[in-house]
Amino acid sequence: MSGWLSTHAPRSFSDLAMPEGVRDTLSAASQSPDPPHLLITGPSGVGKSAAWRLVARQILGPGWESTTHVLQARDLVRQRGAMNTFEEFLRPGGSGSADTLTGRLSLDAFDRSISSSDNDGIAPAGSENTVTEGKLPISRLIVIEDADHLGSIRQAYLRRMMETVGEASRFILVARAPSRIIDALRSRTQMVRIPSTSKSTMLSSLEELIHLEGVETAEGVVEDIVYISEGNLRKAIFTLEMLQLRGLANDRSAVHSLVQSTTMQAGRHLIELALRGRVVEWRWESQGGRKKRILTGALAEIDRMMNDHGLDSDDVVHQLHDVLVGRRLSLPDDLREQMLDALAECEVQLRRSSLPRVPFERFLHRVAQAGNQHGLAFG
Numbered sequence: 001m002s003g004w005l006s007t008h009a010p011r012s013f014s015d016l017a018m019p020e021g022v023r024d025t026l027s028a029a030s031q032s033p034d035p036p037h038l039l040i041t042g043p044s045g046v047g048k049s050a051a052w053r054l055v056a057r058q059i060l061g062p063g064w065e066s067t068t069h070v071l072q073a074r075d076l077v078r079q080r081g082a083m084n085t086f087e088e089f090l091r092p093g094g095s096g097s098a099d100t101l102t103g104r105l106s107l108d109a110f111d112r113s114i115s116s117s118d119n120d121g122i123a124p125a126g127s128e129n130t131v132t133e134g135k136l137p138i139s140r141l142i143v144i145e146d147a148d149h150l151g152s153i154r155q156a157y158l159r160r161m162m163e164t165v166g167e168a169s170r171f172i173l174v175a176r177a178p179s180r181i182i183d184a185l186r187s188r189t190q191m192v193r194i195p196s197t198s199k200s201t202m203l204s205s206l207e208e209l210i211h212l213e214g215v216e217t218a219e220g221v222v223e224d225i226v227y228i229s230e231g232n233l234r235k236a237i238f239t240l241e242m243l244q245l246r247g248l249a250n251d252r253s254a255v256h257s258l259v260q261s262t263t264m265q266a267g268r269h270l271i272e273l274a275l276r277g278r279v280v281e282w283r284w285e286s287q288g289g290r291k292k293r294i295l296t297g298a299l300a301e302i303d304r305m306m307n308d309h310g311l312d313s314d315d316v317v318h319q320l321h322d323v324l325v326g327r328r329l330s331l332p333d334d335l336r337e338q339m340l341d342a343l344a345e346c347e348v349q350l351r352r353s354s355l356p357r358v359p360f361e362r363f364l365h366r367v368a369q370a371g372n373q374h375g376l377a378f379g
Helices: 020-031 048-060 082-090 151-163 199-213 221-229 233-245 253-275 298-307 313-325 333-352 357-373
Strands: 038-041 068-072 140-145 169-175 190-193 281-287 290-296
Touching: 020 048, 020 190, 038 048, 048 140, 048 169, 068 082, 082 151, 199 221, 199 233, 221 233, 221 253, 233 253, 253 298, 253 313, 253 357, 290 298, 298 313, 298 357, 313 333, 333 357
Parallel strands: 038 169, 038 190, 068 140, 140 169
Antiparallel strands: 281 290
16 A cells, blocks of 8 residues: 555646745756756755656656666665675676666657556646657666765766766756765756745645545644644655554644654664664565565664654754653663763764764664673674
C-alpha cells in the first residue's frame, strides 16, 4: 500500500506546493528546446524530488522512468569503494570506456508514441514537448540526489563528465546546501531555489488531503501539524497520515505526543544499541531475487531518523539530548555526563562538517566506548 506522499504526488507544475515563480522556472526550463543542467536546492521536505520528477517527465515524455538514472549520493558515504561505484554509475562500460550514460541515446526521444504512458498521460506543463527538426532531442537524464554529499573529488569528476556531455543528455543535481557544491559545477547549472513551504500553503495542502482521503480531524489538529513541521511539507503529510492510520486525527493532544514518541523511541533505541557496541552492523536481505547487504545498528537508526522522519541534524541532536536528560534511560550519572559531552562535541563538529553523518558516527563510537567502560557492551 503506497503512502500519501506517493499516491498524491504532484502531476503538474501547477500542483507543486511552492511559489509561482519557482513553478514557472521549472516549467520553462523543462520546455526549452535546449534545457539546461539544473541544480535544485532547498531545505528538507519542500518538494525537490517532486520537482525533478516533473521536469524529467516533461523533458523525456511518458517513458521518462526508463531513461532517467538516479544516484543517491548520500549512500556513497556509507560504503567502501565509493569512487568506483560513482564511476561505474556514470561510466557503465568501465573505467576508461567511451561508453557513458551521457553518450547513450534512446529511440523513445525520437518517437514518444512508442513509449508506454504513465497513469494519466498528461504532461506536467499541459502538453508534450515537440522535437525540433534537425536537432537531437534530449533522451537521457542523470539525477544525483543529495549532491552536496558527493565531496570535492567526486564533484570534480562529475564536472569533467559534464564538460563532455553529449547533446542528448542533461544532469539534474539536487541538494540542500548549494554552498557545498563546487563553483565549477554551479556555474554549469541553472540553480532553482525552493524555499520552506509557507504556512498558508501547508494549510491548504493538508486540507486538500483531508478532503481527498475523507479524514475527520479535531479543531486545531491541522494548525498544530503545520506548526511542528516548520516548513517541511513532507513531514506534515507524513504526520497527518500517521495520525489517520492510528485513529488519532480527532485527538489534538495526539499530534505532539505522536511526533515525540516516534522520534524519542528511535533516539532511545539508537542510544541503547550504541551503548552495547552495536554502532555499525550489516545483514543480508533478499531483494528482487538478489542478496543485498543492509546497514543496521545505531548508525542505521540515525539514517532512519533523518530520512524516514524528515529530521535535520539539529533535530536529531535535540532528540538525543532529550533522551539523555529526560531520564528515559537508567544510567549512572558519570556515564550520562560522558555521553552529553560527546553529544556537545558532535554538535560543534556538525557546524563545520559538510557530511553530518560523520560527526554522528563519531558520537556513536564514543558512546560505545563509554558503554564498554561501564560493562554494557556485549559481543
